[in-house]
Amino acid sequence: MGENAVTKNQLQQHYHHQVVDVPQGGSKCFDDDGRLKRTGNVWTASAHIITAVIGSGVLSLAWAIAQLGWIAGPVMMFLFSFVIYYTSCLLAECYRTGDPVTGKRNYTYMEAVRSNLGGFKEKVCGVVQYLNLFGVAIGYTIAASISMMAIKRSNCFHESGGKNPCHLSSNPYMIMFGVTEIFFSQIPDFDQIWWLSIVAAVMSFTYSTIGLGLGIGKVLVTGQFRGSLTGISIGTVTQTQKIWRSFQALGDIAFAYSYSIILIEIQDTVKSPPSEVKTMKKATLLSVFVTTAFYMMCGCMGYAAFGDNSPGNLLTGFGFYNPYWLLDIANAAIVIHLVGAYQVYCQPLFAFIEKWAAERWPKSQFISKDIPIPIPGFRPFKLNLFRLVWRTLFVILTTIISMLLPFFNDVVGLLGALGFWPLTVYFPVEMYIAHKQIPRWSTRWLCLQTLSLACLIISIAAAAGSIAGVVLDLKVYKPFKTSY
Known part of the structure; x- marks a missing residue:
C-alpha cells in the first residue's frame, strides 16, 4: 500500500x-x-494472449500429430484448448479478491495465489512460474537462432545449387538475438509493450499462414493426403519409442497452449468498466478460438503433407526447397515474433525482481532513481540503472545457457509439462474453489478435482517423454560446438 x-x-x-x-x-x-x-481492452488483451500462445510451438504440431495419428491428434488438441479456456476463465475470476467490480486487485499470479490460498502455496507457485518463464526465455533464444540459421542456409543452399551442405554454428545468431533483447528489455512495464505484442501477433499469423500454405501446396503437388489413423507405425520406430514420442507429443501440445502463467498480468492492463473479468473472458474465448483454428490447420496440413516423416519444425524442416524466398519471409516473421514473445513472458519476471529489490532496499538511489533521457519528438525515456544492469545480466545469462545447451527445447518441453498442471490447472481450480467457497464433496467440487487429476496424469506422461528426449540428446552432446 x-x-x-x-x-x-x-x-x-x-x-x-x-x-x-x-x-x-x-x-x-x-x-x-x-x-x-489502465487502457487495455479485448483487442490488446487478445494480442498479448495470441503473442504468448502462437509461439514457435505451432511449428512442432505436425510432428505431434504424426506421433498420435488422425484420431488422437486433433482430439487431444481440442481437449487442451477446452481445458485452457475453462481454467483461464476460472483464473480470471480470481483477479479481484471479494467483489468482482470493487474488490482488491491482485496484480500478479502469485498475489492471486496468496489472496486465495495463503503464503506457502504462493512460494510454490512463484518457484514454478518464474522457473518456467526463465526456461521459455532460453527456448525462444534457441528457436530464434534456428530460424535465423534457416534463412542463411536456404540462401546458401540456393546459391550453391544444393551442393554445399551449409553447416552453421548457432552461437552468433543467439548472440544477435540476445543483443536485440537487451535493447527491448529496457521497456519499463508490461502495459507499454502492447504495440510489440500486436506486431508479434501479426508475425505469428504470417508464418503460420505460410506453413499452412506450403503444407496445402505439397498435398496438391503430390496428390496424396498422407498420415494414418494411429500415427507413426511401429517398425518405423520401436514400440518403446512410439510410447515416449506419444507422451512427448502431449507435452508439445500442452506447451503450445500454455499462457496461464501471465494471464493475471495481462488482465491487470485492462480498463474497467466493464469488469476486467468480462473483458478477459471475451479475450480468452477469442484467442483460444483463433489459436485452435490455426493449430488445427497448421498441424493437420503439415501431417497431411509429410505423413510419418513430419519434421520437428515445419519451416526449418522443409529441406529448403523453393520458393526459398517465402521460407525466408516465414523464418524472419518467426524471429520478429519471438522478439516480442520473449518480452511478453519476461516482463512479469522483471517486475517481480524489481519490486522485491525496491522493498528490500527502499532508500537505494541505484534502484529507485529514474534518469530522464530526452528523445526528440517523444516523451523523455526514464532510464533506471538497476533495471538496465539486472535485465541486461538476465538476457546475457539466458543467451549463454542457450549456447551451452542448444537442445534445450527438450528441457523447455519438460518445463512446459511440469508447469502445465500446477499453473494452468491446479492453482486456478484451487483458487476458484476458495474464491467461490464451493463445498467439499459437492458435485462441482468433484468435477473440478477430476479435471485436475486427469491433467496431472497427462503432465507426468509428457514430462516422462521429454526426459527421454533429453537423455537421447545428451548422448551426442558437445557444448558450444553444435552446428546445423
Missing part, C-alpha cells in the same frame, strides 16, 4: 490539474488503486 500511495502522490503532483476525485478512490487519471488509468 505504501508503494502505491507514494506512486499516487508523485503522479498527482505531476498531473494535479487533471485529477478529479470520484467515489471509491478513482479519478479521471487514476484507477481505484491509485495507479494510472
Whole structure:
C-alpha cells in the first residue's frame, strides 16, 4: 500500500490539474488503486494472449500429430484448448479478491495465489512460474537462432545449387538475438509493450499462414493426403519409442497452449468498466478460438503433407526447397515474433525482481532513481540503472545457457509439462474453489478435482517423454560446438 500511495502522490503532483476525485478512490487519471488509468481492452488483451500462445510451438504440431495419428491428434488438441479456456476463465475470476467490480486487485499470479490460498502455496507457485518463464526465455533464444540459421542456409543452399551442405554454428545468431533483447528489455512495464505484442501477433499469423500454405501446396503437388489413423507405425520406430514420442507429443501440445502463467498480468492492463473479468473472458474465448483454428490447420496440413516423416519444425524442416524466398519471409516473421514473445513472458519476471529489490532496499538511489533521457519528438525515456544492469545480466545469462545447451527445447518441453498442471490447472481450480467457497464433496467440487487429476496424469506422461528426449540428446552432446 505504501508503494502505491507514494506512486499516487508523485503522479498527482505531476498531473494535479487533471485529477478529479470520484467515489471509491478513482479519478479521471487514476484507477481505484491509485495507479494510472489502465487502457487495455479485448483487442490488446487478445494480442498479448495470441503473442504468448502462437509461439514457435505451432511449428512442432505436425510432428505431434504424426506421433498420435488422425484420431488422437486433433482430439487431444481440442481437449487442451477446452481445458485452457475453462481454467483461464476460472483464473480470471480470481483477479479481484471479494467483489468482482470493487474488490482488491491482485496484480500478479502469485498475489492471486496468496489472496486465495495463503503464503506457502504462493512460494510454490512463484518457484514454478518464474522457473518456467526463465526456461521459455532460453527456448525462444534457441528457436530464434534456428530460424535465423534457416534463412542463411536456404540462401546458401540456393546459391550453391544444393551442393554445399551449409553447416552453421548457432552461437552468433543467439548472440544477435540476445543483443536485440537487451535493447527491448529496457521497456519499463508490461502495459507499454502492447504495440510489440500486436506486431508479434501479426508475425505469428504470417508464418503460420505460410506453413499452412506450403503444407496445402505439397498435398496438391503430390496428390496424396498422407498420415494414418494411429500415427507413426511401429517398425518405423520401436514400440518403446512410439510410447515416449506419444507422451512427448502431449507435452508439445500442452506447451503450445500454455499462457496461464501471465494471464493475471495481462488482465491487470485492462480498463474497467466493464469488469476486467468480462473483458478477459471475451479475450480468452477469442484467442483460444483463433489459436485452435490455426493449430488445427497448421498441424493437420503439415501431417497431411509429410505423413510419418513430419519434421520437428515445419519451416526449418522443409529441406529448403523453393520458393526459398517465402521460407525466408516465414523464418524472419518467426524471429520478429519471438522478439516480442520473449518480452511478453519476461516482463512479469522483471517486475517481480524489481519490486522485491525496491522493498528490500527502499532508500537505494541505484534502484529507485529514474534518469530522464530526452528523445526528440517523444516523451523523455526514464532510464533506471538497476533495471538496465539486472535485465541486461538476465538476457546475457539466458543467451549463454542457450549456447551451452542448444537442445534445450527438450528441457523447455519438460518445463512446459511440469508447469502445465500446477499453473494452468491446479492453482486456478484451487483458487476458484476458495474464491467461490464451493463445498467439499459437492458435485462441482468433484468435477473440478477430476479435471485436475486427469491433467496431472497427462503432465507426468509428457514430462516422462521429454526426459527421454533429453537423455537421447545428451548422448551426442558437445557444448558450444553444435552446428546445423
